[in-house]
Amino acid sequence: MKILVQKFGGTSVATPESMKRVREKVLSGLAQGCKVVAVLSARAGETNKLLALAEEWSASPDLAETDALVSTGEQVSVSLFAMMLKDAGIRARSLLAWQIPIVTDDDFGNARIRSIDSAILKDCLAEYDVLVVAGFQGRTADGRITTLGRGGSDTSAVALAAVLNSVECEIYTDVDGVYTTDPNICSTARKMDHIAYEEMLEMASMGAKVLHIRSVEFAKKYKVPVRVRSTFSNDPGTLVTQEDSRMEAVLVSGIAYDKDQARVTLRDLPDIPGTAAAVFGPLSEKGILVDMIVQNTSLDGRTDITFTIPRKDLRQTLEIMEDVAPRTGASEVIHDVSVAKVSAIGVGMRNHSGVAARAFSALTQEGINILMISTSEIKITILIQEKYVELAVRILHDAFGLDWDID
Ligand code: ASP
Numbered sequence: 420m421k422i423l424v425q426k427f428g429g430t431s432v433a434t435p436e437s438m439k440r441v442r443e444k445v446l447s448g449l450a451q452g453c454k455v456v457a458v459l460s461a462r463a464g465e466t467n468k469l470l471a472l473a474e475e476w477s478a479s480p481d482l483a484e485t486d487a488l489v490s491t492g493e494q495v496s497v498s499l500f501a502m503m504l505k506d507a508g509i510r511a512r513s514l515l516a517w518q519i520p521i522v523t524d525d526d527f528g529n530a531r532i533r534s535i536d537s538a539i540l541k542d543c544l545a546e547y548d549v550l551v552v553a554g555f556q557g558r559t560a561d562g563r564i565t566t567l568g569r570g571g572s573d574t575s576a577v578a579l580a581a582v583l584n585s586v587e588c589e590i591y592t593d594v595d596g597v598y599t600t601d602p603n604i605c606s607t608a609r610k611m612d613h614i615a616y617e618e619m620l621e622m623a624s625m626g627a628k629v630l631h632i633r634s635v636e637f638a639k640k641y642k643v644p645v646r647v648r649s650t651f652s653n654d655p656g657t658l659v660t661q662e663d664s665r666m667e668a669v670l671v672s673g674i675a676y677d678k679d680q681a682r683v684t685l686r687d688l689p690d691i692p693g694t695a696a697a698v699f700g701p702l703s704e705k706g707i708l709v710d711m712i713v714q715n716t717s718l719d720g721r722t723d724i725t726f727t728i729p730r731k732d733l734r735q736t737l738e739i740m741e742d743v744a745p746r747t748g749a750s751e752v753i754h755d756v757s758v759a760k761v762s763a764i765g766v767g768m769r770n771h772s773g774v775a776a777r778a779f780s781a782l783t784q785e786g787i788n789i790l791m792i793s794t795s796e797i798k799i800t801i802l803i804q805e806k807y808v809e810l811a812v813r814i815l816h817d818a819f820g821l822d823w824d825i826d
Pocket residue numbers: 428429460461466467492554555568569570571572573
């Protein structure tokens with residue numbers, strides 16, 4: 420039995436008209452000789468409304484009850500869609516996560532999938548042609564409802580695709596696929612035909628919002644081919660898959676950016692063992708994600724440490740540094756909130772040199788100052804003043820020839 424998992428996002432299931440398009444996509448899956456597992460999100464705006472309701476009714480909404488509440492958005496979508504399929508004479512039924520079950524840990528609001536039992540799914544697939552499964556939800560081992568974090572339906576879909584050995588996991592959304600960069604700021608951005616899991620992970624961690632990051636981790640681990648495509652067109656979309664030689668031939672595959680950054684510097688610290696641990700230990704205890712870190716070479720046994728954090732964590736970070744600075748002997752703490760990261764990403768960097776030099780010279784030609792640099796095997800990240808971000812994205816997109824059609 421061939422099984423196809425298709426996931427439909429909030430805008431795809433928002434209205435009866437858009438649901439009819441979803442039904443067309445499901446029918447095309449059936450026409451390929453597959454049984455279809457359709458994973459649905461809540462209708463657009465619904466999850467936000469439910470979260471607002473919790474805030475309105477409770478001074479401090481209980482996390483487990485919040486999950487029981489917000490998971491209803493998906494319950495509405497799946498039952499409505501199953502009705503529409505039956506209207507069209509299709510053998511279909513809805514399934515909530517607890518009915519399968521999709522078992523998660525008990526981190527309410529951000530639960531991780533532990534296991535999915537395929538027995539009930541397989542029985543249902545023998546009886547029905549389409550199963551309409553609620554995304555975003557799970558249940559703990561002791562039976563409480565959980566949710567997987569915002570955007571988590573992608574992860575539900577990929578996990579189901581892995582368990583059911585789906586031919587592919589199609590993620591239907593309102594864009595045609597994954598672009599070389601944000602088309603809203605770069606008019607020459609191009610839809611990619613394929614992208615490697617690792618590149619997609621880097622793009623997603625930089626804020627490219629097409630896929631829930633954990634869905635990509637899942638897909639990579641279980642080698643599930645994921646196709647991002649639009650409910651509102653017939654474009655084949657972008658295939659997120661294992662890296663191959665075609666991808667390695669391309670130096671840079673995409674340019675991502677993240678404006679949500681702040682920079683903090685501790686000046687004039689003693690360069691002795693334990694200093695960095697004293698700075699970053701308290702930040703990690705508070706769950707603050709430090710990204711770029713630079714420590715200067717020491718002069719007379721003293722050094723500076725600079726790092727970046729998400730902007731929302733700046734106030735808390737500065738509070739922590741008030742305590743850390745005197746303990747480590749730093750002379751002052753300075754910060755800057757108007758910074759942003761721009762990254763060039765590509766698995767091809769593994770085998771090619773000169774990517775960094777090309778990026779730096781392109782930015783220099785436009786007079787953009789580089790504040791910090793960090794590199795990994797497949798990514799170069801440059802910190803710049805936020806006001807230059809759009810320009811920097813366009814310059815790098817152009818410098819690496821991403822507007823050319825290479826396929
Ligand atoms: N409905 C959830 C959200 O809005 C999950 C999803 O759409 O993937 O975050």
